[in-house]
Amino acid sequence: MRESGQFTQEIFENITQNYPEIEANIHNVDAVALWIVTKPEYFGVIVAENMFGDILSDLAAGVMGGIRACS
Numbered sequence: 001m002r003e004s005g006q007f008t009q010e011i012f013e014n015i016t017q018n019y020p021e022i023e024a025n026i027h028n029v030d031a032v033a034l035w036i037v038t039k040p041e042y043f044g045v046i047v048a049e050n051m052f053g054d055i056l057s058d059l060a061a062g063v064m065g066g067i068r069a070c071s
Contacts, residue, residue: 036060
């Protein structure tokens, strides 16, 4: 994760230089998860590696009422 995360961060930072009008930040996934629950309107687009993106998309769907747990 450290190596792939660093690689992804470098690509992200290189691409963001082409779009200075767009605010782009890097945050820890646990902080993003908290903010999705407490301030979902903060995010327009979330770019994440596959594992973190999957977790965050499931969380966001749950916040919006889209995923129901089977009991």
